[in-house]
Amino acid sequence: MSINNNKIWIISEGRVSDIDLRRIAEGHVTGPCKEYNISDMGRYLLNPNPIEIKKKLIGGEIHYKQGALKKIRKAFHKILPGSSKQRENNPIGSPDVIVSRYKLQIPPMKDTHLESHLNQIYDQLRPYDSVAKKLTQLDPHQISQIVGICEDVGGNYSYLKLQGSIEEKIKYLGNFISEKVGVILNKAYIADGLFELRGYDFLSYDPAKTFKLITYNSEGDPKACVLTDHNKIDFYLDDIHLLKHMHLLEQSLKSNPSLSKAYILCTEGQATPIKLFFNRKLEIDYSKAALPEIYQDVFKALNLELNQKNLIKPILNYLQIGISLSYILLSDRLEDRMFTDISVLHDLRALEPLRKNLPHVYSAVVKRAMISEAGRFYLLDSINGYSNA
Numbered sequence: 001m002s003i004n005n006n007k008i009w010i011i012s013e014g015r016v017s018d019i020d021l022r023r024i025a026e027g028h029v030t031g032p033c034k035e036y037n038i039s040d041m042g043r044y045l046l047n048p049n050p051i052e053i054k055k056k057l058i059g060g061e062i063h064y065k066q067g068a069l070k071k072i073r074k075a076f077h078k079i080l081p082g083s084s085k086q087r088e089n090n091p092i093g094s095p096d097v098i099v100s101r102y103k104l105q106i107p108p109m110k111d112t113h114l115e116s117h118l119n120q121i122y123d124q125l126r127p128y129d130s131v132a133k134k135l136t137q138l139d140p141h142q143i144s145q146i147v148g149i150c151e152d153v154g155g156n157y158s159y160l161k162l163q164g165s166i167e168e169k170i171k172y173l174g175n176f177i178s179e180k181v182g183v184i185l186n187k188a189y190i191a192d193g194l195f196e197l198r199g200y201d202f203l204s205y206d207p208a209k210t211f212k213l214i215t216y217n218s219e220g221d222p223k224a225c226v227l228t229d230h231n232k233i234d235f236y237l238d239d240i241h242l243l244k245h246m247h248l249l250e251q252s253l254k255s256n257p258s259l260s261k262a263y264i265l266c267t268e269g270q271a272t273p274i275k276l277f278f279n280r281k282l283e284i285d286y287s288k289a290a291l292p293e294i295y296q297d298v299f300k301a302l303n304l305e306l307n308q309k310n311l312i313k314p315i316l317n318y319l320q321i322g323i324s325l326s327y328i329l330l331s332d333r334l335e336d337r338m339f340t341d342i343s344v345l346h347d348l349r350a351l352e353p354l355r356k357n358l359p360h361v362y363s364a365v366v367k368r369a370m371i372s373e374a375g376r377f378y379l380l381d382s383i384n385g386y387s388n389a
Contacts, residue, residue, distance in 0.1 A: 008041075008253050008260055008267070009042075010038065010250040011036050011038050012038070013372075014035065014036050016033070016034060016035070017032075017033040017035030021216055024231070025214075025218070026218075026233075028218055030217045030220075034214065034215045035212060035214055036212070036215075037211070037212065038226070039210065039211075040205060041200065042211075044199070044200040045188055045246065046246070048189075049187060050186055051188055052182045052184055053196060054180040054183070056150060056151045056179070057173070057180075058099055058149055058151045058178065059099035059173070060146050060147060060149055060162075061095045061147040061149060061159070062096040062138065063146070064095070064143055065143065065144045066144075099131070100130070100178050131177050131178075132174055132177065140167050147162065148181075154338055160183060185199065188200070189238075193245070193279060194275060195276040195277070197273040197274060197276055197327075200273075202266040202269075203267065203269055205267045211226055211227065212227040213227075215243070222240045223236065224236070224243060225237065244373070247373050248372075248377070249323060251370050252343040252379070255343070256341075256343040258343075259382070262325050262339075262341045266327060271328060271339075273326075274338060275324075276324070277324045278321060279321065279324065284344065284383075287316070291313070292316070293381075294368065295312060295365075298364045301364065302364065304360075308358065311357050311358060312354070315351060316346065318350045319350040321345050321347075322343070322344050323342070323343045326339070327340075340386075341384045342383040343382060344379070344381035344383065345379060346377060346379075347375055347376070348366060348377065348378065349376075351366075
């Protein structure tokens with residue numbers, strides 16, 4: 001498949017904006033405003049509003065009420081010698097965990113009728129799951145709380161807050177056990193450098209659809225906002241530093257055909273995207289590995305001896321940033337097996353020692369670098385494979 005790096009894009013270069021932001025923005029706007037175009041995908045990544053994703057509900061954590069006698073025993077255990085260790089071995093009032101062991105999963109299929117038929121058979125088998133029987137044996141009057149347990153892609157587990165009364169929570173578990181349920185997250189940016197992608201409809205991605213993003217100063221602090229089609233405030237960015245992530249992702253898409261192809265697979269429905277991660281603590285030790293392909297090419301073009309690689313390898317482990325896209329391939333029939341594409345970007349500042357020792361190498365690599373508001377980086381390496389192979 002031919003790759004058009006311009007098909008998938010995140011953010012444009014900035015330019016001075018002619019929009020009078022003082023009339024529509026909160027606070028005191030000072031100085032010139034800078035304007036960017038962002039794609040619908042970029043808007044999703046920056047949006048601070050909640051998103052909904054799907055996770056498989058596999059069970060629940062049942063918390064029972066503590067009677068007066070249990071409370072007294074618990075108080076005595078707190079003051080008795082060695083009570084801490086005893087509570088760990090036999091905790092009083094610890095919740096019961098009910099988890100489905102029914103692991104049948106229907107992988108995504110191109111034949112929607114076949115997929116629907118198999119799902120109907122799956123639904124008919126669910127009442128035979130042991131969880132259904134355990135739920136009917138619960139006494140709501142003895143339960144103080146029920147928390148759902150979900151299984152995520154890759155076998156990771158998370159809690160799900162259930163709404164309603166105890167009876168309603170038991171009924172919810174019975175109705176949706178072993179099914180995918182909606183889970184609300186605060187926003188797409190869920191942790192340091194980590195974005196959740198399952199809240200975005202990649203099939204609806206249109207590269208021609210653009211939004212305006214404006215950066216400005218307000219009372220000495222840098223701010224940014226995204227506008228609607230009518231130049232009204234759509235939302236403000238919670239963290240202005242997220243713009244650097246957008247510029248780095250844009251650079252990766254332009255410089256790494258493998259990453260660009262992975263995004264195209266997602267927009268064409270051939271892959272299901274899961275996570276986007278910006279990692280500044282990569283565990284790649286290039287001092288013990290072969291030179292990356294970019295340096296092998298440079299050495300060959302300049303007809304340099306490979307023994308000079310010892311001058312290069314030590315600097316490759318500094319000022320790296322990895323940009324990884326994790327997704328599930330539709331063609332892969334193994335359940336929950338994530339494929340990951342990683343772009344390793346290298347900051348040109350790390351190459352300063354080469355200016356004097358290997359100026360020709362330095363010059364050749366600099367020509368391959370791209371400059372953006374995130375800095376001057378070049379693609380050091382491209383890595384891909386199954387994360388749990």
